[in-house]
Every structure is written in structure tokens, then in C-alpha cells.
Amino acid sequence: MATEAQPLNDAQREVLARLGAKRSERPSFEPGLRDHLRVELEKRLAGTVRMMGEELDESIWLSKHKLEKVHGCEVRFLAEEDLEFSWSVPVARGIVAHKAIEIEITTEREWAPLDLVDESIARLIDEGRSVGEWLASAGDAQLDAVRAEANNALVSYEECFPRLDRKWRPATEVPMRAEFFDGRFVLTGKPDLTIGHADGTVAGKVIVDFKTGRKNPAHVEDLRFYALLDALRVGVPPRRLVSYYLDSASMTVEDVSEELLHSTVLRVAAAAQKIVELMVGEREPRLVASPTCRWCPILGDCATGQASLRGDDDADYSWEP
Ligand code: SF4
Incomplete structure (x- = not known):
């Protein structure tokens, strides 16, 4: 990563120390993991596909943003789905x-x-x-x-x-994608940076997402989604997940395990179910207030969001997905 002559500052040394690992320290994953994850996800999506039936024949696209949104305030999720995207x-x-x-x-x-x-x-x-x-x-x-x-x-x-x-194989915004049920569900992602690669069944890749601003639990979930996507592609997940905060030169680091991948399968399947239920009218959208209400496009019409931003103790305030 560093050229031999390049002097490093403390922040750069920390990146090397926390992202690197000797081969003997890297985890192995059982062959067949890719198929296990796929079968598990298909099993958990099957009921949602049945709910879609003939009525909903479009593909459901699942990205890290969509997962975060639907596991947050469902009213806002629906409002933003209706908004036309515009560049800014x-x-x-x-x-x-x-x-x-x-x-x-x-x-x-x-x-x-x-x-x-x-x-x-x-x-x-x-x-x-x-x-x-x-x-x-x-x-x-x-x-x-x-x-x-x-x-x-x-x-x-x-x-x-x-x-x-x-030789560390750095790559930016590598597209990752997995399709289920003939494309009725499409999982997509593009991590900011990947470094390294799997060697046989030994995990070696580190996925890095760059952030500005404050740390947020959603950033960890974003990276777990990428880890699942990569495992569904190549059968060996990344070794380590890193949210790197440029403002503070600090990072949160998580090692990938099979348990982490299985819990992410559940989160993805739950998101898909919520989205479909909301689309076919089988679910009453839930209001979930949080500090992010201040950026909600319908804050002006939402008493719950306004109350939570005023710090009203009786407000329906929750970070729970
Ligand atoms: S203001 Fe907050 S609670 Fe109200 S819809 Fe928007 S995100 Fe949900």
C-alpha cells in the first residue's frame, strides 16, 4: 500500500495497522457458503413473492439506502418513493x-x-x-x-x-448485485473502496465506506449489506468492514462472520417484506420520529416529527427499525 519511501503520518499508520492482517490471522469460510446464503434468502423471500402475486410484477430493488429507509420511518419511505429524484x-x-x-x-x-x-x-x-x-x-x-x-x-x-x-488490488465503486426469483428482487451495491481479495476460502478483502459527519449505526448496517452481497457473488465474504470518517480521521471496524451474514439475510428479507406490504396496501405505514425528521420532505405536515424535534417527551420517538 505505501511506497517504501513514503513517510506516513499517525492517521495513515493507523489505517495500515487496522486494515492490514497477516495471512495467518485471516478467517476461512466453509465452501458452499454462497449457496447456503442464497437458499436461506430465497426461503425467507418466498412468502413475500407469493404476496406480490400477479398484481405486483415489477422488480423490487434493494440498496443500502432503501433498507435503511424502510427500516426507519415508513411514512417517510413512502413519501420519498413518490418524489422525483433531482440532482443537487x-x-x-x-x-x-x-x-x-x-x-x-x-x-x-x-x-x-x-x-x-x-x-x-x-x-x-x-x-x-x-x-x-x-x-x-x-x-x-x-x-x-x-x-x-x-x-x-x-x-x-x-x-x-x-x-x-x-498489488493490494484497490478498487472503487465495484458494482455488486444478486438477483432472486428471476429478477423480482434485485440486491445492489457499490462500496466506496475495496482492498485485497479472497485467497481460496481465506477471506482477504476489506470494504471501506467513506463518511463525513457523525457516526451512525446505519453505517454499520450498510457495510454488512455489502458483505452479504460479496458473499453471494464469490462465496467468500470480505474479511473486515470499515466506516471511515474523514472529518475526524477515525473509523469503526467490524470483522465479518457467518452470524453477521445470516443476521443480514434476515434484515434484507424483512425489508423486502415491508416494502411489498406497503406497496400492496397490506401494511399501515409506521411513523418513526428521529433527529433525521429535520430533513424529512413532509416534516411540515407531520406533528410527530415536529414534536420530536421540539424535544417533546410524549413524542413517538424511537430509533428502532
Ligand atoms: S417528520 Fe419524522 S416522523 Fe414524520 S414522516 Fe418524516 S421522518 Fe416520519
Whole structure:
């Protein structure tokens, strides 16, 4: 990961120490795990597929965001499902920053961070993706805001992470996907960064998601979902899951076990069931207030959310999914 001559600061040394492991310290997983997980998930999704019947013939897409949302406030989940997606500076800056990190990892050239951000914006525009179309038509003030915020994230990344050696197989935003029941359920994810790989049945990959702001239990669940997706793909899950907080140069780290994968199967199946029940009208959506009510698009019409933000003791306040 680090070139021999590269001097490391304390944050970079901590990354090396906590992400690395000798081969003798890495866990092995039984062959056949992929099939076991698939069979278990199919078993737990079977009732939900029956509920879908002929009436609901669309695919149900399950991402980490969707899982978090449906296990939170179901009223908000439904409200946001009805909203048309639109690009904004906060959404675009994350994509630009991730692109910049991708180039930083793969390039031989030395780039100044802002040049790297500009290169990312140019490549996204060239790729013709929808974010590229938005960037191409954004005003100067919006582009400046995207550039500034993506640059902040990139500079933080460069300060906190040592340079990644190619032989460690770093990869950014690798698409992961698993389909069930002929595509009626599609599980998808794209972890920010993966390092390493499985060697036979010995796990070796570390999955890293970069975060800004405060730690949140949902971040741990996001990574567990990625671990399940990877196990469903290759049969050996990642070895370690890391949420890396760029603002504080701190991380939460979790090792992957079979128990963790099985509990994630339950969480995914429960999310799928809730989504389908809500879609076919078999479930009364539940209000769950939390500090995130302040960003809810229907806060203005929600007395429960308003009460919880006022700190009303009688408010229906819960973090429970
Ligand atoms: S304001 Fe809070 S409780 Fe009300 S719908 Fe939104 S997230 Fe749910």
C-alpha cells in the first residue's frame, strides 16, 4: 500500500495497522457458503413473492439506502418513493469526490487535488451519465460549490490514507448485485473502496465506506449489506468492514462472520417484506420520529416529527427499525 519511501503520518499508520492482517490471522469460510446464503434468502423471500402475486410484477430493488429507509420511518419511505429524484450540489459532490479518489488510486501522475477534482468533473461529463449531464448544465456557483466540497473530501482522504499499492488490488465503486426469483428482487451495491481479495476460502478483502459527519449505526448496517452481497457473488465474504470518517480521521471496524451474514439475510428479507406490504396496501405505514425528521420532505405536515424535534417527551420517538 505505501511506497517504501513514503513517510506516513499517525492517521495513515493507523489505517495500515487496522486494515492490514497477516495471512495467518485471516478467517476461512466453509465452501458452499454462497449457496447456503442464497437458499436461506430465497426461503425467507418466498412468502413475500407469493404476496406480490400477479398484481405486483415489477422488480423490487434493494440498496443500502432503501433498507435503511424502510427500516426507519415508513411514512417517510413512502413519501420519498413518490418524489422525483433531482440532482443537487450535496449529491453531485459525493460522486465527484469518489471519482477523484478513483483517479488518485489508479493514476501514475501526481495531481494537485483541485486539478484532480476538475478532471473528475470532466470525465463524468464525458461519460454521459446523468450526473454528467447535470454537471454540464450546472451554473458557476453550483459547480464552484461541488468543486470546493469534493476537494475537501479528497484532501481529507489524501491526508488520512496512505498511497494504495497496486498489488493490494484497490478498487472503487465495484458494482455488486444478486438477483432472486428471476429478477423480482434485485440486491445492489457499490462500496466506496475495496482492498485485497479472497485467497481460496481465506477471506482477504476489506470494504471501506467513506463518511463525513457523525457516526451512525446505519453505517454499520450498510457495510454488512455489502458483505452479504460479496458473499453471494464469490462465496467468500470480505474479511473486515470499515466506516471511515474523514472529518475526524477515525473509523469503526467490524470483522465479518457467518452470524453477521445470516443476521443480514434476515434484515434484507424483512425489508423486502415491508416494502411489498406497503406497496400492496397490506401494511399501515409506521411513523418513526428521529433527529433525521429535520430533513424529512413532509416534516411540515407531520406533528410527530415536529414534536420530536421540539424535544417533546410524549413524542413517538424511537430509533428502532
Ligand atoms: S417528520 Fe419524522 S416522523 Fe414524520 S414522516 Fe418524516 S421522518 Fe416520519
